[in-house]
Amino acid sequence: xxxxxxxxxxxxxxxxxxxxxxxxxxxxxxxxxxxxxxxxxxxxxxxxxxxxxxxxxxxxxxxxxxxxxxxxxxxxxxxxxxxxxxxxxxxxxxxxxxxxxxxxxxx
Amino acid sequence: xxxxxxxxxxxxxxxxxxxxxxxxxxxxxxxxxxxxxxxxxxxxxxxxxxxxxxxxxxxxxxxxxxxxxxxxxxxxxxxxxxxxxxxxxxxxxxxxxxxxxxxxxxxxxxxxxxxxxxxxxxxxxx
Numbered sequence: 001x002x003x004x005x006x007x008x009x010x011x012x013x014x015x016x017x018x019x020x021x022x023x024x025x026x027x028x029x030x031x032x033x034x035x036x037x038x039x040x041x042x043x044x045x046x047x048x049x050x051x052x053x054x055x056x057x058x059x060x061x062x063x064x065x066x067x068x069x070x071x072x073x074x075x076x077x078x079x080x081x082x083x084x085x086x087x088x089x090x091x092x093x094x095x096x097x098x099x100x101x102x103x104x105x106x107x
Numbered sequence: 108x109x110x111x112x113x114x115x116x117x118x119x120x121x122x123x124x125x126x127x128x129x130x131x132x133x134x135x136x137x138x139x140x141x142x143x144x145x146x147x148x149x150x151x152x153x154x155x156x157x158x159x160x161x162x163x164x165x166x167x168x169x170x171x172x173x174x175x176x177x178x179x180x181x182x183x184x185x186x187x188x189x190x191x192x193x194x195x196x197x198x199x200x201x202x203x204x205x206x207x208x209x210x211x212x213x214x215x216x217x218x219x220x221x222x223x224x225x226x227x228x229x230x231x232x233x
Contacts, residue, residue: 032218045223055221087152089219091217091218092218095156095218096169097218097219099154
């Protein structure tokens with residue numbers, strides 16, 4: 001099974017700052033990687049698919065990059081509503097499609 | 108707009124079964140695969156399985172394959188997930204989620220999730 005590892009576990013930043021979240025896969029994924037945002041009591045929300053394509057309605061301050069085994073989610077200028085949990089998820093090849101353990105972005 | 112509305116919270120005893128429903132609206136139900144993903148308290152989401160809402164083909168995670176059954180009712184645009192032989196470790200929020208692309212593009216599911224239900228809390232306790 002492909003293992004997804006996110007770092008850091010917690011990222012402390014201030015509003016207006018840039019946040020950089022990392023996700024590493026134990027095998028190459030090509031660009032078959034998605035990012036989700038989850039707030040307390042809510043379902044995850046798709047931010048990015050194809051490693052770098054923003055989902056419908058996602059602000060331009062969210063960007064994704066990477067391929068193979070190393071991926072990055074960047075939030076260019078953090079807004080108050082961006083403080084949340086972020087998960088990466090691989091979807092290459094066959095299931096099970098797995099998630100990373102998450103990065104919490106906090107003030 | 109795409110909406111996935113799930114059934115309400117359940118409390119079950121160990122050894123029992125639970126069936127969660129997911130009513131889809133706002134899009135062509137049979138054009139997109141539907142997945143079930145669960146999330147235990149404080150844990151990462153965990154994919155359980157998916158169903159081809161057109162022909163009924165199903166694929167389950169090996170972890171759950173002998174306990175989970177996913178079905179769909181196309182006339183009601185609803186999918187169901189039944190989990191049997193419940194144990195305390197099955198306490199979690201269960202989500203249905205729509206696959207990210209129409210099935211006609213890949214002949215099935217691509218495996219990322221562009222719309223989610225609100226979640227159904229299943230508590231297993233004696």
